[in-house]
Amino acid sequence: MRIGVLTGGGDCPGLNAVIRAIVRKAVDVKGDTVLGFYDAWDGVLEQRYIELSTETVRGLLPRGGTILGTRRGSPFDTPDGITRLKKTFSDLKLEALIVIGGNGSLTVASMLYEQLGLPIIGVPKTIDNDVVGTDATFGFQTAVQIATDAIDRLHTTAESHDRVMVVEVMGRDAGWIALHAGIAGGATAILVPEVPFDIDEVSQVVRRRHDRGRYASVVVVAEGARPKDGTLVLPERKLDRYRHEQLGDIAHFIAPEISARTGYESRVVQLGHIQRGGTPTAYDRVLSTRFGLSVVDAVHEKAFGEMVVLKCGAIERVKMSVTQGCTRMIDPALFADVAATFFG
Ligand code: F6P
Numbered sequence: 001m002r003i004g005v006l007t008g009g010g011d012c013p014g015l016n017a018v019i020r021a022i023v024r025k026a027v028d029v030k031g032d033t034v035l036g037f038y039d040a041w042d043g044v045l046e047q048r049y050i051e052l053s054t055e056t057v058r059g060l061l062p063r064g065g066t067i068l069g070t071r072r073g074s075p076f077d078t079p080d081g082i083t084r085l086k087k088t089f090s091d092l093k094l095e096a097l098i099v100i101g102g103n104g105s106l107t108v109a110s111m112l113y114e115q116l117g118l119p120i121i122g123v124p125k126t127i128d129n130d131v132v133g134t135d136a137t138f139g140f141q142t143a144v145q146i147a148t149d150a151i152d153r154l155h156t157t158a159e160s161h162d163r164v165m166v167v168e169v170m171g172r173d174a175g176w177i178a179l180h181a182g183i184a185g186g187a188t189a190i191l192v193p194e195v196p197f198d199i200d201e202v203s204q205v206v207r208r209r210h211d212r213g214r215y216a217s218v219v220v221v222a223e224g225a226r227p228k229d230g231t232l233v234l235p236e237r238k239l240d241r242y243r244h245e246q247l248g249d250i251a252h253f254i255a256p257e258i259s260a261r262t263g264y265e266s267r268v269v270q271l272g273h274i275q276r277g278g279t280p281t282a283y284d285r286v287l288s289t290r291f292g293l294s295v296v297d298a299v300h301e302k303a304f305g306e307m308v309v310l311k312c313g314a315i316e317r318v319k320m321s322v323t324q325g326c327t328r329m330i331d332p333a334l335f336a337d338v339a340a341t342f343f344g
Contacts, residue, residue, distance in 0.1 A: 003094070009126065012139030013064045014284040021290075022034060022052075022292045027052070027054060034051070036051075042071050043068070044084075089118065099123070102128065105122075106307060123291050127140055129176035133323065140177070141284050171223055187218050188205060188217035196226050199231055203258050210264065225250055291310075307320045
């Protein structure tokens, strides 16, 4: 078969491992031709691609990022995008396209399948772990480990200076990284988008901890965390060129509010794109590899419109359309019964 592959949305550790697994199975085992499109949909519309061979994917398993490059945006964004997309399928005689992406890319992929009948199959990825239909996405474990390592280091400097460290991690709509790294790192408080916070309550928690003789606190905040209505008013955010709110300022906003209420000195650490960079953990390499091998089977079984997912430890398939307009939120019990037990 002639199979295209692209990586879309924000990059994440494990993308290269998926590409490697796809090529190893499709080319070496099935005798397929695999075309890797550069820069997500841009490469598809502009017919910029590379024929991937075993040689081109050598050494990719531990390498972060994506050799294909990635972009946000979709063929729906340009007036002649759909015409050019169809032309690429016919010019290159593509029989399937594998889209490795998060909620945005998978939503677009499922719409292209539904509206045009294009033979597209998805592989979910994102450090945010917020794709509906799968128990996990690769990249998440790596991001949590990076954030946990950072929190461990911040404890010692916070203790030395008697400070409140406010650590901002990624998580636009769902607080998976904040919740897991916060539990693993022994956070004093964890602020996630799913549970609006009251800055007075957060400050009380910090004060209670200090009253009990602990002179340092680490507050972990997801970039998309929101205050309860009628408490704090966040400054208006700018939109990027895809009309996404540009996040990444909440820690700077809440740290002085905590200091003002407690009298304790605070510092801000934004982990930002460090969470997305570098080598994937062993878990993420294994999950990426399983997804990559399995999606080639899905292509040969013509399971178009579906994506490979992890369900109770097994690789299964669900319709890509489950991602349309949906975000997988954190487990409320993990927040309320586990994380919150250690607050303060
Ligand atoms: O990939 C998802 C994500 O990591 C979000 O958590 C974050 O808000 C966003 O990407 C940042 O995107 P960019 O790389 O465009 O700044």
